[in-house]
Amino acid sequence: MKYVIDTSVLIEGRISEMVEKGEIKGDIIIPEAVLAELEVQANFGKMSGFRGLEEIKILRRIAEKRGIKIEFKGERPTIEQIKLAKGGEIDNLIRVLAEKEDATLVTSDRVQHTVAIARGIKSIYVRHEKITPEKTKIMSFFTPDTASVHLREGVKPYAKRGKIGDLKLVVLRDEPMSLDELHDIAHEILEAARQDEDSSIEIERKGATVIQLRDLRIAIAERPFADKMEITAVRPIAKVTIDEYGVSEELKRRIVERQRGILIAGPPGAGKSTFAASVANYLMDNGYLVKTMESPRDLMVRDEITQYAPLEGNMVLTADILLLVRPDYTIYDEVRKTADFQVFADMRLAGVGMIGVTHATRAVDAIQRMIGRVELGMIPQVVDTVIFIDAGRITKVYTLKFTVKVPYGMVEADLARPVIEIVDFESKKVEYEIYTYGEQVVVMPVGEEKEEYEVLKNAIENKVKNYVDVCDVEVLSNKKAVVKIPEEYIPHLLGRKGRRIKRIEDELKVSIDVQPLKGKLGKVEAEISETAKHWIINAKGLEGKQVDIFAGEEYLFTASVGRKGIIRVRKDKDVGKAIRLALMKGERIYLHY
Structure with a gap:
């Protein structure tokens, strides 16, 4: 008696067991189509391919001991037939061989078995070994x-x-x-x-x-x-409710009062996904229709919540379906790549409430991850709340607000610009501001947080001045700074193949953009006038530039020149008092640009 072996039964590893037990006695034919299918799977790194090929090796060893003949026969499939394997092309080649050889087909594929019987081919259906x-x-x-x-x-x-x-x-x-x-x-x-x-x-x-x-x-x-x-x-070691994370009643109201854009951030293993699942269940309890977008689908949510995977490997296609389904809220786990942020933003702007899970070491870092991926002015419309999780607890909640104002630390009224305020949810205090400064996007701490930037700025200056005498350091965030030095010294600071600046970056854990210090070597005496409340420094010809103000040889402060070519300084501020003192001493005021 002859037996033709199907791909499925080889991958299952059952055929060698059947031969060992004497359930199959006779010649064994392995179709070339089966060998080709397993080879392709193995070449693509699929475990099923390796498993099937290993089963053939085991089968050959057993057959040699028992004197069973093993042959490879049949037509080798074309590339097109292999591509269409899921449509049944390979299965058909196997059935044709079984029919031609008047052999019994052995398969673990129910559809293959059913079609074979329908065509009058003898077939043995080997049921899957039940594994729970x-x-x-x-x-x-x-x-x-x-x-x-x-x-x-x-x-x-x-x-x-x-x-x-x-x-x-x-x-x-x-x-x-x-x-x-x-x-x-x-x-x-x-x-x-x-x-x-x-x-x-x-x-x-x-x-x-x-x-x-x-x-x-x-x-x-x-x-x-x-x-x-x-x-x-x-495995999640706990299924918890939203209350177990210490969520305040005010935050609960914020989550359910309307559809929002929320980022749940935190380090790996902090409990972000578990919290996201608890929020999903809480939203369902409050009458919202909730879906999820996940890869892999591992959120432990209620049965009423449908969990969607990437459609054809693409979350963009999943989003297209969800926009037709129109859930009230969608949980996106996790938002990591640029495409993820863009899908998240697109769905949010379409009116769907979005909750994204993302990795971050600080709450503000989750917002910084959106810069450059979502248009700056749209960020508060896409994300208005950030919840930071650490060690299974909520440690920080931020809300985002869009306004037009003079950024913190600037004094000129004509320097007003669009600013995103990052506000602590509990204290209602602004902790950071995001705005454009020239071509750069600045994430600037407000108040006490600014001290961290000053410390970083001083640390960078100390390192850079080991190699050049003149430098201008501007800290854009806790992870990025711009260092401007005379152009002829840039190669010296960078070092061979950039190793010197890389060493400084590694020591300070900050990315440094080295740029030429253009024009800051110029110096001009400033004309000073005054009003009842302000000193007016005339800086005609320097509109839009950043200048250093000196009293004699003493540095006072740095300011940006407004569009009218003036710098306005309040007399009751420290810098205003410093100007008054210098003028009283008869010192001249200079602009370094």
């Missing part, structure tokens, strides 16, 4: 307080256990994980995900597979993507 998620070996590594399990080839297995914010790394056993053991665990996970209606294979790429196995998010990495095989399984 709770019976998989990966689950044996978990305890109730386990947040994640980490299995790596040649390394002892370990896990993170404890509460959010207090997780500790624990070795699970002294024996290292072998490659064979990892392959068995991975195969078991994949089969359980295929069989379980509440599980799914979210991503399958060359060397990387992501599975959502009930509440476990599992990432499987293999060569060539990783240097060794690794399985990482992450």
Whole structure:
């Protein structure tokens, strides 16, 4: 008797078991179409391809011992037929071979079996070995307080256990994980995900597979993507309500009073996704229709909430569908790439309430991630609330407000411009301002936070002045600064292949943009006039430029020249008093530009 083996039964690893038990006695034919399909899958890094090829090797060893003949026959499929494998082209080649050889088809594919019987071909349907998620070996590594399990080839297995914010790394056993053991665990996970209606294979790429196995998010990495095989399984260790995060009644009202744009930010493992799920459930309780956009789909939300994955691998297409569905709120987990921010903004501006989950080390960093990805003036319309989570608690809430004003620290009325105010939700105090300054976007701390920038500015100046005598440092944010020096000294500051400036950046943990100091070597005596409340410094010809004001050789302050060619300084301010004192001493006022 002859048997033609289907791709599915090889991937399942069942055929060698059947031969070993004597359930199959006779010649075995492996279609060239099956071999080609497995080869393509393996070349694309899919575990199913490697699993099927490994099963053929095992089958050959068993067949040699038992004197069973194994042959490779049939037509090798074309590239087009392989591309159309999901449409049944490869299956048809296998059936044609079984019919031609008058052999019995052995398959684990129900559709393949049904079509074969319909065409009068003898077929054996090998049912999938039932694997439930709770019976998989990966689950044996978990305890109730386990947040994640980490299995790596040649390394002892370990896990993170404890509460959010207090997780500790624990070795699970002294024996290292072998490659064979990892392959068995991975195969078991994949089969359980295929069989379980509440599980799914979210991503399958060359060397990387992501599975959502009930509440476990599992990432499987293999060569060539990783240097060794690794399985990482992450599980939320708690399902919490919005109240358990210390959400104030005022913040609750803000969330439900109307559809908003909210960013939930925090470091990895802080509990952002768990909080997002609790917000989704809270919104449902308050009569809002909620959907999610996730990759992978691992938010633990109520059954009434539909969880959408990237349609054909693209969140833009998912957004197109959701705009037709029109939910009141959509949870986007996670907003990371430029395309994610653009999809988030597009849906928000279309009127959908959006809650995005994003990584950030500080609350203000979440807002800075939008700069350059969303038009600056639109940011408050896209995101009006930022909730920062750390160690499972809300530690900061910001609201965003758009206004036109003179930015903090500037004195000239004609320097008024559009400003985004970042306001602390509890104290109602403005902590940061975002605005354009020349071609740069500045995120400027207000009040006490400004001291941090002064410290950073002094640190940069001290480092730079080790190499050049003249420099102008402008701190744009806690992570970015502009250093202007005479153009002829720029190569000296940068160093060979940029190593010197890179070393300064690494030491201070800030990105430094080195620019030529154009014109700041000029000096002119200023004409001073006064009104009842202001000193008026005449700076005709320097409109729009930044100048340093000196009394003799003593530096007083730096200011921007207004469009009318004047600098207006209030007499009751410290700089105004400094000008009065200098004039009383008979000192001359100079502009350095």
